[in-house]
Amino acid sequence: MTDTIRVQPGIMDIALYVSGESTLKGRDDVLKLSSNENPYGPSPRAMAAFAAAAGQLHRYPATDHAGLRAAIGAVHGLDPDRIICGVGSDEVLQFIAQAFAGPGDEAITTEHGFSMYPILAHAVGATPVEVPERARVVDVDAILAAVTDRTRLVFIANPANPTGTMIPDADLRRLAQGLPGTVVLVLDGAYAEFAAGYDGGVSLVDAHPNVIMTRTFSKIHGLGGLRIGWGYAQRSVIDVLNRIRQPFNLSNAQLDAAEAAMRDVAYTRHCATENARWRDWLRAALVQMGIGCDESHANFILARFASPEEADGADAALRADGILVRKVAGYKLPDCLRITVGDEAACRRIVGVLAAFKGVR
Ligand SMILES: Cc1ncc(COP(=O)(O)O)c(C=O)c1O
Numbered sequence: 565m566t567d568t569i570r571v572q573p574g575i576m577d578i579a580l581y582v583s584g585e586s587t588l589k590g591r592d593d594v595l596k597l598s599s600n601e602n603p604y605g606p607s608p609r610a611m612a613a614f615a616a617a618a619g620q621l622h623r624y625p626a627t628d629h630a631g632l633r634a635a636i637g638a639v640h641g642l643d644p645d646r647i648i649c650g651v652g653s654d655e656v657l658q659f660i661a662q663a664f665a666g667p668g669d670e671a672i673t674t675e676h677g678f679s680m681y682p683i684l685a686h687a688v689g690a691t692p693v694e695v696p697e698r699a700r701v702v703d704v705d706a707i708l709a710a711v712t713d714r715t716r717l718v719f720i721a722n723p724a725n726p727t728g729t730m731i732p733d734a735d736l737r738r739l740a741q742g743l744p745g746t747v748v749l750v751l752d753g754a755y756a757e758f759a760a761g762y763d764g765g766v767s768l769v770d771a772h773p774n775v776i777m778t779r780t781f782s783k784i785h786g787l788g789g790l791r792i793g794w795g796y797a798q799r800s801v802i803d804v805l806n807r808i809r810q811p812f813n814l815s816n817a818q819l820d821a822a823e824a825a826m827r828d829v830a831y832t833r834h835c836a837t838e839n840a841r842w843r844d845w846l847r848a849a850l851v852q853m854g855i856g857c858d859e860s861h862a863n864f865i866l867a868r869f870a871s872p873e874e875a876d877g878a879d880a881a882l883r884a885d886g887i888l889v890r891k892v893a894g895y896k897l898p899d900c901l902r903i904t905v906g907d908e909a910a911c912r913r914i915v916g917v918l919a920a921f922k923g924v925r
Pocket of ligand 1: 792
């Protein structure tokens with residue numbers, strides 16, 4: 565018998581992540597609304613910082629990310645010593661899974677939860693345990709009921725992707741209070757800046773040593789292509805995560821561009837305002853033509869059709885017009901399409917195509 569290499573437990577259970585499509589064969593005018601990107605792009609200051617970093621490509625970057633952490637701390641009113649930065653928030657989520665779960669452990673995810681969570685659990689040999697949501701909203705009681713002696717992690721995005729819904733404040737507090745201190749509650753705030761008046765869970769992190777918040781530069785800051793995210797937790801937790809972070813995980817270009825983006829508060833506010841305006845306009849227009857939409861607190865809308873067939877038909881009509889949105893059957897939402905909120909022209913184009921599809925115009 566020949567010896568073979570052995571894959572670690574869980575890894576072959578991973579279903580490969582499917583990202584939003586970006587091209588349509590034969591078209592060079594594609595409108596990409598499939599990955600929740602910022603339609604206004606990054607801050608001009610971030611682009612200038614990125615360009616300026618070109619002259620430093622031969623230099624290793626800082627290992628402590630002090631400049632970026634200071635900027636995040638100043639803008640969000642947080643202690644920089646309690647912040648960790650990673651290659652997208654995906655990497656910070658990976659640090660968390662690696663640090664706190666392993667074979668035999670369980671990680672709770674929810675019915676329509678972000679698809680990276682089970683991937684991260686499997687990657688460390690842990691078992692993802694999926695609990696039902698209530699009408700596309702994370703159900704705190706279902707989570708609490710699913711906790712066992714083996715539970716180590718709970719992954720929640722608030723606002724959630726792909727539903728765009730939020731957990732009511734009181735429920736979120738109840739969840740943080742109700743979980744055993746041995747269970748890490750991950751509050752993924754990738755879309756927190758789009759939710760009016762929401763701090764991403766900072767107060768819960770401050771109150772509970774087992775709560776960690778993750779954030780990203782990929783959405784509101786328009787830097788998805790550059791890959792930068794961050795996490796906020798109590799100092800002892802950040803100390804754990806830093807032990808598994810590669811010293812040079814972020815390049816000078818990433819650090820400088822992210823710092824400039826963070827400090828350009830006026831630009832961030834502008835993006836949030838425009839998003840809210842066109843998100844609400846788009847939702848109202850879709851609802852008026854008979855397409856169901858929960859209130860979204862993010863930079864996308866989950867459009868609910870009468871059936872999976874109608875959702876497929878709408879997707880085909882959009883593609884015929886060069887518009888790419890996200891099919892979400894893989895998120896147990898086969899009758900829905902997730903549509904990123906674009907700029908005014910993009911929103912009007914979407915509405916025009918869907919109105920024609922529904923025969924309402
Ligand atoms: C809920 C949620 N969390 C995390 C991420 C990861 O973002 P990034 O790694 O770009 O920071 C995404 C990206 O789409 C997301 O939707």
